[in-house]
Amino acid sequence: MIWMSTITTGWGVISMARIDHTFASRIEMFGGIDFTACYNCGHCTAVCPLVEENASFPRRMLRYTILGMEEDIQSSLDPWLCYYCGDCSETCPRQSNPGEIMMSLRRYLTSVYDWTGFSRRFYTSRKWEFGSIAAVAAVVVLLFALFLRPTADPSGLINADGGVKINSFVEGMSSETFVSVIEIGDWVMAAIVSFFLLSNIFNMYLKVVVRNRKVSPPLSLYVKEAWNLVYHFATQIKLSKCSDRTYWGLHWLLMSGYTIMFTMIVLFLPWFQVEKIHPIYHPQRFLGYYATFGLLLGLIVWSVQRIRKSGEKHRYSHSTDWLFLVMLFLTTLTGILVHIFRISGMVPQTYYTFVIHLAILVPMLVVEVPFSKWSHLAYRPFATYFYNLINSARMLEEKKKK
């Protein structure tokens, strides 16, 4: 539908765009609402605390959306540089919800970067959304039912400390083997997730840096700017520029809890998942509790805010937003239950809850991280990385010209 012919001039790229008015209705499937009311006053861009010299949003993104200028949207980093403070939506005299358009464009871009096409289906079809989660959950349950069935005799499964031996459920499988099996599962899952996520990021790179063609950064710059990745992943510092800083605090708490948990489970499983119940001050328990607390607090506060529709950020909830919150909440909840059942020596309860826990956790990670909302944990720092990369490259080129 969109038709672009590109003329390269001495100054850069000027392109003649043919508009596609059907695009706006497609974006509505990703959550955009009432945005066509925009009359281009620019208040939103004026009040946005995250706008920078070379990143002017959200008005321009809204405009591109209304006109259906897909290539311009796909090659833009702006949606990722927006952290949904919501100031724009609050200020907009037309109630065009510019903040929600930026959110919808992030969903859209996630689907664009994803070369498998799965993400688009996931975002635009409830059937795919719930079907895929259910399918992965079924695979997990099936694997347990086929290969990791519980022993018929639970008598030897209680530790001296009265807790359940979590790694000895399976008949004829030693505790070490069990942990190794789960660990292999972890690695397989991590490999799948990483493969898709990284390939999608590569796709993003092609669209925003390579095809953008305005600059070609030298290799040294790629290395020089790489710190952005770690720094922004770890701090989400841009969020702190929003007027409501508590949100940043809460986000950081949840995010660190999640990362700690993920690291313990994937990288340190033999250390984390042991038969023995450690004393309360042991770092394994201590870190576990911290992560649980961070996750729970964030999830509860955000769910309440979404239910109450408090603030622009929580006024509109796409089904994937809820799915994300609910899945993570259930994962945390079942994790807590496994822990309680274990300590209380309740053997079958521990086993079945553990299976359920994995049947929620695995689809959440496999589906959400590369294809849906979780992907922002990678796209955001990468966007900042690419943004700084392009800017530095531009400055370098300008210097050279002089």
Add this chain to the structure above:
Amino acid sequence: MRNRIAVYICHCGSNIADHVDVEAVRDAIAGEEGVVLAKTTMFACSDSAQSEMIEDIRENDIDGMVVASCSPKLHLFTFRSVAERAGLNPYNYVQANIREQVSWAHSDKPEQATEKALQIVRMAVAKARLSAPLTPPSITSENVILVVGAGVAGMRAAIELADMGSKVYLIEKDHYVGGRAGQWGNLHVPGVKGEGLVKDLYEEVAGREGITLFTGTEVISSSGSVGSFELTLRRSPRYFNPKGIDTSGSEFTGKVRKAVEACPEELDDDYDFGLTARKAFRHSHPGQFPDLPSVDMQACTRCGKCAEILEGVDLEQEEQRVTVKAGAVILCTGFSPYQPQEGEFGYGEIENVISLQEFRRMMALSGSGGRLLFRGRPVNTISYIYCVGSRQLEGDNKYCSRYCCSAAIHTANLVREKFPGVRNFHFHRGIRSYGKLEELYEISCSEGDIYFQSRDDELPEVIKEDGETIVKIADILTSGRDIEVGADLVVLVTGMVPRDNSRLVDVLKVPVGRDRFFNEVHPKLKPVEVVIDGIYIAGACQSPRNINESMNSALSAAVKSNSLVSSGEIELEPTMAAVDRSLCGWCGECARACPFDAIVREQYEGKEVAAVNEANCKGCGMCLPVCPVNAIQLTGSSDAEIESMIEALIDLK
């Protein structure tokens, strides 16, 4: 000679006092000959200052007064009235303008400004010394008003005038009243159709005894002046006489239809901008009244076919001349939609480029439901190009036509309602949907219409490429990017131009602006008056406007004209030319110089002399310098007064 003069120097807050040393001016003027009182005042126009002046005048037996303040355009009448209230003749008051002409003009040079202010005040004092007490003359007037043009504005004015007790002649050039409002179908007032609006007004006009309506009528000559214009009207015949015929039933309508069918002479129907054809024998469109047939003699061959079918057709009717007397005239002659030039945005060259008026007639004529078709092809996308014929960088139509942004947006909304699925694209230069009309714009945006904006000097282009009509624009809302939009139909949002009315302009000497619309005296202070006393303007003949605004101006013109003539007497300004008949030998120079036809010839003691028609004279002074024997003086600005002012000016050390 006045010799008890009071002078007031106004600070005007800081406006004057910041740049002119008002105290110094006061001190200098206090010793001037004839000045008995000199004061400064913070705001001369304030109530308290006015009361103080009145007291001063009464207590000090003042016989002349000067206020040095702002422009006389602003407060001459204020202070004249102060004088009058204090018992002083208002023409012994003189205003000195030391704000617009001094403090604002010379804010960078306070010393020279003070000096200039003093000069100006001294001139005013000199004039006041010689000023004569004057009494305004008055003339009688008819409480009759001629309203020209029976569009919505003319009818509204006529109704209001009749209700206020004036007798009204309402004349309409066409054989049908209604003007343009009936052409557009749905108007952008919720639930109102142009036809309905015209019908209501027509019925009100018809129901009022005080209104005499002449259709098919034009003014062809005029004499006299305010209070008693004598106007000759030419009435062209309708060629149909409804007397004794029942014109209300369906039988009559059926016969009229047959007569129309029988008429062999066909021509473009201008009411539909040539989209349809009509016959020489024609019936009213919906929205035109009266509901009677008429014959267009320009096209008629007098074959008589219509007369065979319809009783009452009379091809022998003759043109009539009627002379009426009126105290005042209101012009409501309306506008025409701008007709795009051949090739303007593809008009006339690309078949699916049409004007807004044509599109609105199309819409009004098409039924509801189904698909929107243009020349048999379905229309899914419409592009509107704004400001066509308005806001021209080159060309005379510099003005914004006001109505068209809202009319175009309203049209787009109508299209969307009537033909869901059709997409509207607007190519504008800044949307001016002012006031409540903003709501139309909001609806249009929310419903998904897309707006593009171009700069005035980089207008969109309409081209045809591979059979497709495309609008190209450098869109400033998208960082100036070149954008192309394919369109099944391109609608040129045309502005308003005044109707071609050169004869009327000639006959009544109505002033026209560069834009060819009728010109008011002052847009704020005299918004419905023209420089000719007794002539008022209202509606779209004055400047582009919508119905609401046309009605407003019609009502003010009605009130203004009624208040002028209704008492039977009109007071005139005494500051006008006066001829010294003993000196005058009638050379006619003054008559040629007068722009207002105020000099007439008369007999005096056996010779021909010039005389001034007081009702016409504006006191402009054009006749004075041309008189070879200096026989004309301007009352209120006599030679002696002006000379004394010049003396006062050059006398200053």
